[in-house]
Amino acid sequence: xxxxxxxxxxxxxxxxxxxxxxxxxxxxxxxxxxxxxxxxxxxxxxxxxxxxxxxxxxxxxxxxxxxxxxxxxxxxxxxxxxxxxxxxxxxxxxxxxxxxxxxxxxxxxxxxxxxxxxxxxxxxxxxxxxxxxxxxxxxxxxxxxxxxxxxxxxxxxxxxxxxxxxxxxxxxxxxxxxxxxxxxxxxxxxxxxxxxxxxxxxxxxxxxxxxxxxxxxxxxxxxxxxxxxxxxxxxxxxxxxxxxxxxxxxxxxxxxxxxxxxxxxxxxxxxxxxxxxxxxxxxxxxxxxxxxxxxxxxxxxxxxxxxxxxxxxxxxxxxxxxxxxxxxxxxxxxxxxxxxxxxxxxxxxxxxxxxxxxxxxxxxxxxxxxxxxxxxxxxxxxxxxxxxxxxxxxxxxxxxxxxxxxxxxxxxxxxxxxxxxxxxxxxxxxxxxxxxxxxxxxxxxxxxxxxxxxxxxxxxxxxxxxxxxxxxxxxxxxxxxxxxxxxxxxxxxxxxxxxxxxxxxxxxxxxxx
Numbered sequence: 001x002x003x004x005x006x007x008x009x010x011x012x013x014x015x016x017x018x019x020x021x022x023x024x025x026x027x028x029x030x031x032x033x034x035x036x037x038x039x040x041x042x043x044x045x046x047x048x049x050x051x052x053x054x055x056x057x058x059x060x061x062x063x064x065x066x067x068x069x070x071x072x073x074x075x076x077x078x079x080x081x082x083x084x085x086x087x088x089x090x091x092x093x094x095x096x097x098x099x100x101x102x103x104x105x106x107x108x109x110x111x112x113x114x115x116x117x118x119x120x121x122x123x124x125x126x127x128x129x130x131x132x133x134x135x136x137x138x139x140x141x142x143x144x145x146x147x148x149x150x151x152x153x154x155x156x157x158x159x160x161x162x163x164x165x166x167x168x169x170x171x172x173x174x175x176x177x178x179x180x181x182x183x184x185x186x187x188x189x190x191x192x193x194x195x196x197x198x199x200x201x202x203x204x205x206x207x208x209x210x211x212x213x214x215x216x217x218x219x220x221x222x223x224x225x226x227x228x229x230x231x232x233x234x235x236x237x238x239x240x241x242x243x244x245x246x247x248x249x250x251x252x253x254x255x256x257x258x259x260x261x262x263x264x265x266x267x268x269x270x271x272x273x274x275x276x277x278x279x280x281x282x283x284x285x286x287x288x289x290x291x292x293x294x295x296x297x298x299x300x301x302x303x304x305x306x307x308x309x310x311x312x313x314x315x316x317x318x319x320x321x322x323x324x325x326x327x328x329x330x331x332x333x334x335x336x337x338x339x340x341x342x343x344x345x346x347x348x349x350x351x352x353x354x355x356x357x358x359x360x361x362x363x364x365x366x367x368x369x370x371x372x373x374x375x376x377x378x379x380x381x382x383x384x385x386x387x388x389x390x391x392x393x394x395x396x397x398x399x400x401x402x403x404x405x406x407x408x409x410x411x412x413x414x415x416x417x418x419x420x421x422x423x424x425x426x427x428x429x430x431x432x433x434x435x436x437x438x439x440x441x442x443x444x445x446x447x448x449x450x451x452x453x454x455x456x457x458x459x460x461x462x463x464x465x466x467x468x469x470x471x472x473x474x475x476x477x478x479x480x481x482x483x484x485x486x487x488x489x490x491x492x493x494x495x496x497x498x499x500x501x502x503x504x505x506x507x508x509x510x511x512x513x
């Protein structure tokens with residue numbers, strides 16, 4: 001019913017999208033402006049204060065990392081022209097010369113050292129600090145050379161620096177801890193113009209960008225929480241790109257002459273992650289038989305068919321088949337409600353138990369409806385399940401603080417590196433930035449740590465299979481499915497979606513304008 005209502009709302013919103021409320025934004029745009037709409041505004045302009053995708057989508061246009069990546073996630077030079085492994089625990093990066101931050105401050109090796117030390121400083125409270133915790137030190141060799149020393153051999157370091165590690169201007173940042181929060185300053189392809197909180201962030205092309213001036217001169221990122229409202233603005237032409245399009249809104253885009261539907265490869269997996277933070281032993285979810293039972297209770301294909309419009313497929317553990325080391329021979333949990341009931345009886349819960357799932361509406365494609373379907377399926381095996389629809393930002397803050405009051409967390413995790421051990425590192429490794437499996441499983445944590453220091457791809461594959469097998473047995477989450485990343489775009493916009501969901505606009509161009 002909600003999907004029908006969403007579709008019906010589009011017609012009314014088409015009128016509203018071009019009404020008086022849209023005028024202030026229209027006046028601020030040039031004919032060349034590219035308008036991107038997301039469901040959530042960025043939370044901060046400081047890249048060392050967040051890892052949230054909606055914020056990174058904006059910040060990636062303002063800041064640079066040492067290592068760049070193309071649309072297929074292949075590594076390429078970024079602020080570093082080249083890199084090499086000096087010895088098993090030392091990497092050397094040769095930096096671009098003559099690059100300046102948007103405020104005129106020079107980029108150099110000292111800026112790299114400062115940025116990484118700031119990211120790792122507990123006072124900064126960067127949520128991604130655990131991801132680079134193997135970096136022991138950053139040494140300035142000269143103005144254009146830095147060396148990273150790691151705690152252990154870390155062959156994946158360049159892959160990590162292709163996503164993490166945005167470089168900030170030391171002098172400006174030292175002038176105040178909150179300096180970048182409201183006014184981001186980087187070396188990126190675009191410069192910050194204005195941020196109207198919960199409404200839009202306006203950017204302009206950096207004419208002095210080391211990679212050349214962007215082909216689109218102005219980019220505006222708008223926050224439009226309602227899915228149908230985002231669609232309506234796309235169909236009227238006031239928005240040119242929307243991400244995470246929900247399946248029920250595919251058809252209006254496909255039928256429109258003013259928009260096109262574009263699918264990108266997916267490195268994302270949907271879950272209901274169990275809240276296992278310091279869980280007492282007498283609680284249902286403390287028993288892995290219960291955790292497995294809930295997996296057997298879910299008909300993934302039915303959800304994909306009815307809610308995701310047959311986009312996607314069931315997933316077995318922590319990865320998709322496009323990731324390095326993902327073992328396709330490991331089967332997903334089959335839909336077996338009788339097996340689920342038997343496990344509950346065996347665990348001492350023949351009459352079920354209460355189970356509340358924290359979910360969102362519009363943060364991910366199909367999030368609310370998929371959660372309601374899961375709730376319905378769990379109720380059929382006697383579990384008294386219900387959904388708690390929560391505002392996206394509030395939900396994430398409670399998860400990061402490990403203060404989630406509910407029993408499960410409906411979410412989507414994306415592997416930003418194309419390696420099958422990344423999602424378990426972020427979401428299920430006990431020190432991970434989003435992990436609700438605490439204190440976790442010692443053997444599982446050790447496997448994740450071993451994967452991070454694997455010498456080569458063959459070793460990664462071997463360790464990853466062990467991670468996947470243990471994950472399926474321990475079942476710290478209800479594993480659901482993967483689904484293609486789907487975008488709505490203006491027909492004249494030339495831009496290639498990326499598997500990592502990030503929205504860099506440097507490569508975007510108008511075919512005609």
